[in-house]
Amino acid sequence: MGPKLEGDQMFRKLPLDNPERIDCAGESFLRVPAESLARLTEEAFADVSHLLRTSHLEQLGQIFDDPDASANDRFVALELIKNAVIAAEREFPSCQDTGTAVVTGKKGQNLLVAGSAKAAIEEGIRATWDSRNLRYSQMAPLTMYEERNTGTNLPAQIDIEAGEGETLDLLFMAKGGGSANKTFLFQETRRLLEPDRLLRFLDEKIRTLGTTACPPYHLAIVIGGLSAEQCLKTVKLASARALDDLPDCGDMKGRAFRDQGLEAQVLKLTRSMGLGAQFGGKYFCHDVRVIRLPRHGGSLPVGMGVSCSADRQIKARIDRDGLWLEALERDPARFLPTLRTAQKPVRIDLDQQIDAVCDALSGLAVSTPVLLSGTMIVARDMVHAELARMVAAGQPLPDYMTRHPVYYAGPAKTPSGHASGSFGPTTAARMDPYVPDLQARGASRVMIAKGNRSAAVVQSCKAHRGFYLGSVGGAAATLGKEVIRKVEPIDFAEFGMEAVFLIEVQGFPAFLIIDDKGGDFFARPQ
Numbered sequence: 142m143g144p145k146l147e148g149d150q151m152f153r154k155l156p157l158d159n160p161e162r163i164d165c166a167g168e169s170f171l172r173v174p175a176e177s178l179a180r181l182t183e184e185a186f187a188d189v190s191h192l193l194r195t196s197h198l199e200q201l202g203q204i205f206d207d208p209d210a211s212a213n214d215r216f217v218a219l220e221l222i223k224n225a226v227i228a229a230e231r232e233f234p235s236c237q238d239t240g241t242a243v244v245t246g247k248k249g250q251n252l253l254v255a256g257s258a259k260a261a262i263e264e265g266i267r268a269t270w271d272s273r274n275l276r277y278s279q280m281a282p283l284t285m286y287e288e289r290n291t292g293t294n295l296p297a298q299i300d301i302e303a304g305e306g307e308t309l310d311l312l313f314m315a316k317g318g319g320s321a322n323k324t325f326l327f328q329e330t331r332r333l334l335e336p337d338r339l340l341r342f343l344d345e346k347i348r349t350l351g352t353t354a355c356p357p358y359h360l361a362i363v364i365g366g367l368s369a370e371q372c373l374k375t376v377k378l379a380s381a382r383a384l385d386d387l388p389d390c391g392d393m394k395g396r397a398f399r400d401q402g403l404e405a406q407v408l409k410l411t412r413s414m415g416l417g418a419q420f421g422g423k424y425f426c427h428d429v430r431v432i433r434l435p436r437h438g439g440s441l442p443v444g445m446g447v448s449c450s451a452d453r454q455i456k457a458r459i460d461r462d463g464l465w466l467e468a469l470e471r472d473p474a475r476f477l478p479t480l481r482t483a484q485k486p487v488r489i490d491l492d493q494q495i496d497a498v499c500d501a502l503s504g505l506a507v508s509t510p511v512l513l514s515g516t517m518i519v520a521r522d523m524v525h526a527e528l529a530r531m532v533a534a535g536q537p538l539p540d541y542m543t544r545h546p547v548y549y550a551g552p553a554k555t556p557s558g559h560a561s562g563s564f565g566p567t568t569a570a571r572m573d574p575y576v577p578d579l580q581a582r583g584a585s586r587v588m589i590a591k592g593n594r595s596a597a598v599v600q601s602c603k604a605h606r607g608f609y610l611g612s613v614g615g616a617a618a619t620l621g622k623e624v625i626r627k628v629e630p631i632d633f634a635e636f637g638m639e640a641v642f643l644i645e646v647q648g649f650p651a652f653l654i655i656d657d658k659g660g661d662f663f664a665r666p667q
């Protein structure tokens with residue numbers, strides 16, 4: 142049997158035996174072997190680590206057709222489509238943060254899994270992360286304060302409901318940390334349910350999302366819910382566009398519905414905020430979902446969340462005709478535009494003395510695109526905690542921190558024959574508390590990562606002639622395959638992907654976000 146269309150989504154059939162029909166106690170059941178469920182899970186997470194939905198790529202492509210898009214919107218869209226082209230070769234994952242495996246679904250009572258469904262799903266996840274160039278991100282707490290990476294990317298979040306009939310519907314998501322961190326719950330009251338007040342509230346809260354989860358976003362907002370957790374679960378499903386078929390109005394039984402009128406208003410709002418696709422412009426969001434749920438009269442949970450530029454979700458179904466996976470886009474190159482960014486990037490040589498690098502950056506205006514070539518140090522959370530300990534103990538800092546720019550990142554596994562795995566930026570703000578002490582000692586003068594920084598970092602850069610450059614979040618495969626030429630662990634190797642690496646880059650794209658004069662792209666009136 143060939144592919145089949147469900148709603149507006151195409152599904153491909155996996156080359157596995159159809160579920161077996163059995164009769165038991167006068168009832169008919171479909172039975173699927175646990176091994177088939179494991180294979181389905183493995184394929185789903187493999188696809189989603191490398192491929193995007195066609196609709197998501199179409200939205201990126203449309204940015205180029207919009208005369209009101211900014212040059213920086215177009216630059217980011219171009220980088221993200223180029224990244225998708227590299228990821229679709231199925232060697233580099235689209236993002237270095239290959240995510241927490243989240244599996245939700247509904248199992249009909251007349252579909253049986255022969256064996257443990259949970260163990261089968263876990264086996265599929267383990268197999269994908271073992272066999273591909275993904276990153277293990279799950280930390281097991283050994284004590285309240287001591288953690289170790291599990292080395293399998295397990296445990297996973299598995300949440301399957303009981304339903305009717307003889308199908309098993311699943312949604313597989315690989316949720317990155319930065320993206321998951323942009324999920325919020327607000328406990329509000331009935332007073333919010335007035336059109337102007339609700340819009341003002343949403344305006345204020347959406348602005349707090351910032352760009353650390355790599356826009357353009359698929360933004361989801363849920364108003365109501367019988368509990369806080371129902372509200373937030375609905376946010377997650379809506380951000381994956383899994384609730385698009387909801388009706389457009391409520392009823393006396395309290396059914397959920399989509400408010401497409403409010404969706405259009407909120408989308409318009411996001412386009413006027415000025416943040417754009419990471420570095421100024423219009424495309425902060427691709428689209429918006431607003432779902433209204435019933436609620437207890439004394440509560441009004443409001444949830445908000447995003448799906449990021451690694452828009453990783455894939456539907457699956459097991460039914461009498463076989464095992465099916467949503468067909469993702471295998472040819473993202475057809476969305477590549479010929480148009481290039483209008484603003485030409487400035488080339489910066491990182492292999493000069495750090496003072497000379499700072500001199501070169503000092504002459505640029507905030508939001509200028511740059512192309513960096515030369516040597517950088519990579520360090521993130523665990524190393525910064527160690528550096529803080531050295532500062533507190535009065536010990537000297539390692540000289541690599543004063544000699545080179547620092548990139549906040551942690552790589553995925555390196556595909557054989559390449560210098561680097563997918564290696565995009567992590568959220569800079571987590572390193573903010575360390576910056577003043579480090580810069581006061583001549584370290585971290587030039588920092589590269591993603592998202593906004595605190596006022597203390599802006600002040601510190603002004604006081605110590607420092608700079609912060611924003612790298613395009615979500616374009617990790619391009620960086621790993623085409624930009625990073627050498628990766629060498631040089632310190633704290635025991636921290637795994639959080640070790641200190643020395644890397645050599647050629648044409649690393651970034652934007653000047655914070656300069657040495659108190660300028661901050663994110664603090665400008667947008």
Ligand code: SF4
Nearest residue numbers: 236317319354355449
């Ligand atoms: S695209 Fe950005 S927010 Fe999304 S998983 Fe990757 S690093 Fe995290």
